Amino acid sequence: MIIKNHFTSVDDVADLTALLAEVTLEKRKKSSMNLFRHKTVGLLFLNPSLRTRFSTIKAAQNLGAQTISVNMGQGGWALETSDGVVMDGGKPEHIKEAAGVLSAYLDVLAVRSFPELKDRDADYADEFINQLRKYATIPVLSMESATLHPLQSLTDLFTIQERWKKSQKPKVVLTWAPHIKPLPQSVPNSFAQWMNKADVDFHITHPEGFELAEKFVGNANIEYNQQKALENADFVYVKNWSSYQKYGVIGKGLDDWMISQNSLKKAPNANVMHCLPVRRNVVIADDVLDSKQSIVIEQAANRVPAAQAVLKLLLEGSHQ
Amino acid sequence: MIIKNHFTSVDDVADLTALLAEVTLEKRKKSSMNLFRHKTVGLLFLNPSLRTRFSTIKAAQNLGAQTISVNMGQGGWALETSDGVVMDGGKPEHIKEAAGVLSAYLDVLAVRSFPELKDRDADYADEFINQLRKYATIPVLSMESATLHPLQSLTDLFTIQERWKKSQKPKVVLTWAPHIKPLPQSVPNSFAQWMNKADVDFHITHPEGFELAEKFVGNANIEYNQQKALENADFVYVKNWSSYQKYGVIGKGLDDWMISQNSLKKAPNANVMHCLPVRRNVVIADDVLDSKQSIVIEQAANRVPAAQAVLKLLLEGSHQ
Amino acid sequence: MIIKNHFTSVDDVADLTALLAEVTLEKRKKSSMNLFRHKTVGLLFLNPSLRTRFSTIKAAQNLGAQTISVNMGQGGWALETSDGVVMDGGKPEHIKEAAGVLSAYLDVLAVRSFPELKDRDADYADEFINQLRKYATIPVLSMESATLHPLQSLTDLFTIQERWKKSQKPKVVLTWAPHIKPLPQSVPNSFAQWMNKADVDFHITHPEGFELAEKFVGNANIEYNQQKALENADFVYVKNWSSYQKYGVIGKGLDDWMISQNSLKKAPNANVMHCLPVRRNVVIADDVLDSKQSIVIEQAANRVPAAQAVLKLLLEGSHQ
Numbered sequence: 040m041i042i043k044n045h046f047t048s049v050d051d052v053a054d055l056t057a058l059l060a061e062v063t064l065e066k067r068k069k070s071s072m073n074l075f076r077h078k079t080v081g082l083l084f085l086n087p088s089l090r091t092r093f094s095t096i097k098a099a100q101n102l103g104a105q106t107i108s109v110n111m112g113q114g115g116w117a118l119e120t121s122d123g124v125v126m127d128g129g130k131p132e133h134i135k136e137a138a139g140v141l142s143a144y145l146d147v148l149a150v151r152s153f154p155e156l157k158d159r160d161a162d163y164a165d166e167f168i169n170q171l172r173k174y175a176t177i178p179v180l181s182m183e184s185a186t187l188h189p190l191q192s193l194t195d196l197f198t199i200q201e202r203w204k205k206s207q208k209p210k211v212v213l214t215w216a217p218h219i220k221p222l223p224q225s226v227p228n229s230f231a232q233w234m235n236k237a238d239v240d241f242h243i244t245h246p247e248g249f250e251l252a253e254k255f256v257g258n259a260n261i262e263y264n265q266q267k268a269l270e271n272a273d274f275v276y277v278k279n280w281s282s283y284q285k286y287g288v289i290g291k292g293l294d295d296w297m298i299s300q301n302s303l304k305k306a307p308n309a310n311v312m313h314c315l316p317v318r319r320n321v322v323i324a325d326d327v328l329d330s331k332q333s334i335v336i337e338q339a340a341n342r343v344p345a346a347q348a349v350l351k352l353l354l355e356g357s358h359q
Numbered sequence: 360m361i362i363k364n365h366f367t368s369v370d371d372v373a374d375l376t377a378l379l380a381e382v383t384l385e386k387r388k389k390s391s392m393n394l395f396r397h398k399t400v401g402l403l404f405l406n407p408s409l410r411t412r413f414s415t416i417k418a419a420q421n422l423g424a425q426t427i428s429v430n431m432g433q434g435g436w437a438l439e440t441s442d443g444v445v446m447d448g449g450k451p452e453h454i455k456e457a458a459g460v461l462s463a464y465l466d467v468l469a470v471r472s473f474p475e476l477k478d479r480d481a482d483y484a485d486e487f488i489n490q491l492r493k494y495a496t497i498p499v500l501s502m503e504s505a506t507l508h509p510l511q512s513l514t515d516l517f518t519i520q521e522r523w524k525k526s527q528k529p530k531v532v533l534t535w536a537p538h539i540k541p542l543p544q545s546v547p548n549s550f551a552q553w554m555n556k557a558d559v560d561f562h563i564t565h566p567e568g569f570e571l572a573e574k575f576v577g578n579a580n581i582e583y584n585q586q587k588a589l590e591n592a593d594f595v596y597v598k599n600w601s602s603y604q605k606y607g608v609i610g611k612g613l614d615d616w617m618i619s620q621n622s623l624k625k626a627p628n629a630n631v632m633h634c635l636p637v638r639r640n641v642v643i644a645d646d647v648l649d650s651k652q653s654i655v656i657e658q659a660a661n662r663v664p665a666a667q668a669v670l671k672l673l674l675e676g677s678h679q
Numbered sequence: 680m681i682i683k684n685h686f687t688s689v690d691d692v693a694d695l696t697a698l699l700a701e702v703t704l705e706k707r708k709k710s711s712m713n714l715f716r717h718k719t720v721g722l723l724f725l726n727p728s729l730r731t732r733f734s735t736i737k738a739a740q741n742l743g744a745q746t747i748s749v750n751m752g753q754g755g756w757a758l759e760t761s762d763g764v765v766m767d768g769g770k771p772e773h774i775k776e777a778a779g780v781l782s783a784y785l786d787v788l789a790v791r792s793f794p795e796l797k798d799r800d801a802d803y804a805d806e807f808i809n810q811l812r813k814y815a816t817i818p819v820l821s822m823e824s825a826t827l828h829p830l831q832s833l834t835d836l837f838t839i840q841e842r843w844k845k846s847q848k849p850k851v852v853l854t855w856a857p858h859i860k861p862l863p864q865s866v867p868n869s870f871a872q873w874m875n876k877a878d879v880d881f882h883i884t885h886p887e888g889f890e891l892a893e894k895f896v897g898n899a900n901i902e903y904n905q906q907k908a909l910e911n912a913d914f915v916y917v918k919n920w921s922s923y924q925k926y927g928v929i930g931k932g933l934d935d936w937m938i939s940q941n942s943l944k945k946a947p948n949a950n951v952m953h954c955l956p957v958r959r960n961v962v963i964a965d966d967v968l969d970s971k972q973s974i975v976i977e978q979a980a981n982r983v984p985a986a987q988a989v990l991k992l993l994l995e996g997s998h999q
Binding site for chain 2: 736737859956957959960968975976979
Binding site for chain 2: 116
C-alpha cells in the first residue's frame with residue numbers, strides 16, 4: 040500500500056519512496072491509454088484553476104480515464120458542511136448528499152477549495168475536504184484545500200529529487216516573498232510538511248510575524264535573515280503567504296524580500312522554484328525568472344506525472 | 360420503437376415497459392465503451408446542474424460517446440425563441456440558427472432550461488425546448504425544462520419498480536413540503552405524469568392553493584390532509600413547489616408540512632424519495648434523511664442507468 | 680509543408696490549395712478516432728463561444744484527440760502580456776509562464792481573444808495571440824483574435840469552392856450590414872485576407888467611414904453603393920463591423936444596409952453567407968435567412984472539417 044484511502048495530505052502517504060518511484064515511472068511511460076477507460080474522475084473547482092486543472096485532467100487522460108469538471112457556484116452550487124443545521128440560508132445542498140451522490144457517479148473525487156482568510160479556526164478545520172473524506176465512499180483527491188496542496192508538494196519533492204545528483208542532502212530553503220494580496224498558507228504549509236518527510240536539509244526564512252503553524256513547520260530551521268538563510272542553498276522555494284498569526288494580513292515595507300539576482304549572490308548554484316502563478320518583479324524579478332537558475336516551468340511540467348501517479352494508485356484501489 | 364423522436368416528456372415514450380427494461384439492462388452491464396465512439400452528445404446548461412450534469416455525462420461516457428458541455432450565458436449566449444421579431448435586444452442569436460448549427464455538430468442535444476416563475480403562460484409554453492424540438496434535426500433530450508423533468512421521473516419510476524417486490528400496486532404519495540424560495544413545478548408535474556402511466560396507486564397531498572396543473576395531475580387522488588395521505592404509504596415522494604394558481608408564490612406558516620419521523624408514524628415501511636438537492640430540516644428532517652427509510656442516494660445513483668438507456672435509444676436511432 | 684508553425688492568419692498557410700484539399704478529405708472521412716489518442720488540444724476562451732467551441736472540440740474528437748477547455752476569467756485568470764512590468768495590478772500571471780506551462784501539458788493551444796474596441800493600436804498589435812506564438816513551444820491555433828478569424832475564413836473559402844462549379848471566377852461581395860452594438864473587424868479583415876489569396880472576383884461594399892485596414896483589403900474592389908456592388912453576385916458575405924477609422928463607432932441611419940430579398944433583386948442567384956450568430960431583421964431579414972439562397976447552416980457545418988484539417992496538420996507536425 041502506497042497511498043491510503045484518500046490523498047489530501049502527506050499523512051495519506053504510506054510509502055513516500057514508492058510514491059516517488061511511481062512518479063518517475065509515469066513520467067517515463069507518459070500514458071497508458073486503456074488502463075482506466077471505464078473509470079471517471081470528477082473535478083470540483085470551488086476556485087479558479089489553470090495549472091491544476093490542465094495537469095490533473097491531462098494526467099487522467101494519460102491513464103485512459105474519463106473526466107467531468109464543474110466550476111461550483113457557476114455550474115453547480117454552494118454546499119453546506121455543518122451537521123444538524125436548519126438549511127434555510129444560501130446553501131441549498133448538504134455535503135452529505137453531494138458526497139453520497141458523487142460517490143455513486145465517480146471513481147475519484149478531486150476537489151479544490153481555498154480558505155476565506157477571515158476566520159482562522161474555520162479555515163484550519165479544512166471542513167470542506169474533511170467532510171468529503173467522511174461522507175464520500177470513493178477516494179478524495181485534494182487539488183488544494185484551505186490549508187494544504189499535496190499534489191503540488193509531491194511535484195516539488197519529485198522535482199528536487201530528480202534534479203539532485205549529489206550524495207549529501209540538498210539545502211532547501213523556503214523563502215517568504217512579497218505580494219499585493221493576502222494569499223493562503225496552503226502551499227508553504229504543505230511544502231514544509233513534505234520536506235519534513237524528505238531526506239533534505241530544510242530551512243524556512245520569513246519576516247517576523249509570518250511564522251507558519253507549528254504542526255507544519257516541524258523540524259525546519261527558522262532564520263529571519265533572508266540573506267543568511269539563502270547562503271549556499273541548492274533549492275530556493277519562493278512563495279508569498281499572508282500572516283498566520285495576524286490571520287490573513289499581508290506585509291508592508293517588505294519589498295526587499297523579493298528574490299532577484301541580488302538575493303542569490305551567495306547561492307550561485309541555487310535552483311529557484313515557485314508553484315506559479317508568479318507576479319514578476321513583485322515576488323521574483325525578471326533577472327531570475329528569465330535565467331537558467333529558474334526551474335519553474337520544469338517544476339510545473341512535473342505536475343502531470345505527479346498527478347498521474349496519484350490518480351493511478353487511487354484508481355487501481357491500492358488503498359483497499 | 361421505444362422512444363419517439365425526442366425525449367422531453369413521457370409522451371415521447373412509445374413503450375414504457377420496454378424503456379424500464381432497458382434501464383435495468385444498462386444498470387447491469389454498466390458500460391459498453393465502444394458502442395458510440397463516433398457520436399457526440401452536446402449538453403447546454405442554461406441553469407446550474409450537479410446531479411444531472413454528472414449523471415448524463417457519465418451515462419454518455421459509459422456508452423463510449425463523446426460529450427461537449429457549455430454553460431450558456433457564461434460560455435455561450437442567450438437565444439431568441441420568438442419568430443419574426445426584430446432582434447435588436449439582448450439576445451444575439453435565434454434558436455433557429457442555433458438548433459440548425461448544433462444539429463450539424465452533434466448527435467443528441469441535451470438541454471436544461473428552468474422557468475422564470477413570473478409569467479405562467481410563458482413558462483408553460485415551454486418555448487425553449489419546444490422550439491429546439493421544432494428546429495433541431497437531431498434528438499432533443501430534456502435535462503429539465505420549464506415544466507417537466509422526464510429523466511428524473513424515469514429514474515423515479517425505475518427506483519420504485521426495482522424496490523417493489525409485492526404483487527399488489529404500491530401506494531405512492533407525492534407530498535408538498537416547505538422551502539424558502541420559489542421552486543418550479545417541473546419535478547412534481549413530471550412525476551405525476553409518469554405515475555399516471557405506471558401501475559401504482561397514486562396520491563398527491565399539498566396545502567390548499569398548491570394544486571398542480573390538471574393536465575399533469577391526471578387520475579391522482581388529491582388529499583389536503585398530509586397525515587391521512589401518508590397512511591400506509593409504500594413510497595413517499597417529497598418535493599416543494601411554488602404555487603401554480605398564484606404563480607410562483609411560496610407558502611407561509613406551512614412548516615409542519617416538513618417530513619420528519621413524526622410525519623411517518625402511520626407509514627412505518629415507507630421509502631422516502633427526493634430528487635435532491637434537499638434542504639435538511641426545512642424540507643426533510645435529519646431523522647428521516649439519516650434513517651434507512653431514505654432512499655435518496657440510491658435514487659440519485661439510478662440517474663446514470665436511466666440516462667444511459669435514453670441516450671442509447673436516442674443514439675442508436677430507435678426513433679427512426 | 681501546408682501550415683507553418685502556428686495557425687493565426689492566412690500567412691501561416693504555405694500551400695492554400697493543399698489545405699483546401701485536406702478539408703475536403705476530412706469532410707469525407709469524418710473521423711479517424713485512433714489517430715491522436717495521446718494528443719491533447721487545450722482551448723482557452725477569453726470570450727464567449729458557441730459554434731467555435733463545439734466545432735473545434737468536435738473536430739478534435741473526430742481525430743481521436745483529447746480536449747481540455749477553460750473559460751478564462753471564470754475558471755482561469757487574466758494574463759499579463761507586456762514584458763518587463765511590475766505585476767502589481769489585476770493580472771496575476773504572465774503569458775510567458777502560462778505559455779511555457781501549457782506547452783508542457785498540451786499538443787496544440789487554441790485561443791479565443793476579442794478586441795476591446797477602445798484602443799485601436801493596442802487591438803491591432805494582437806498582443807495576446809502574438810505573445811503566445813512567441814512563448815509557446817507548441818502550435819498556437821487562433822479561434823478568433825483581436826483582428827482575425829482564420830478558421831472562419833478557411834471555412835468560408837472552402838464553402839465557396841465546394842459550391843462553385845463554373846469555370847469562371849465567382850463574384851464574391853463582402854457587404855457591411857447594420858448592427859446594434861460595436862463589433863470587431865476580425866471576420867471581415869480575415870475574410871478579405873483569404874479572398875485576396877483565392878481565385879475569386881472580390882468586392883467590398885460598405886458605407887463611407889467603414890473602410891477596413893488597407894493591409895487586409897488588398898486588391899478588393901471597393902464600392903460604396905451596395906445595390907451596385909451586389910449586381911450579379913454569386914456569393915454575398917454579410918457582416919457588420921464597427922468603424923476602423925473612428926475606432927469602434929457603429930453607424931446610425933444605415934438600416935437600409937440590411938440584406939433582404941429587396942437587396943438581392945439584381946443578384947437572383949447569390950448564395951448568402953454569414954458567420955453567425957446573426958440578428959434576424961437587423962442584419963439579414965427573415966425572407967433571406969429562411970430562403971434557399973441562405974447557406975449559413977451549411978457554412979457553419981463546414982467549421983468541423985475545416986478545424987479538423989487544421990488540427991490534423993498541426994498535430995501531425997506538418998510544421999516541423
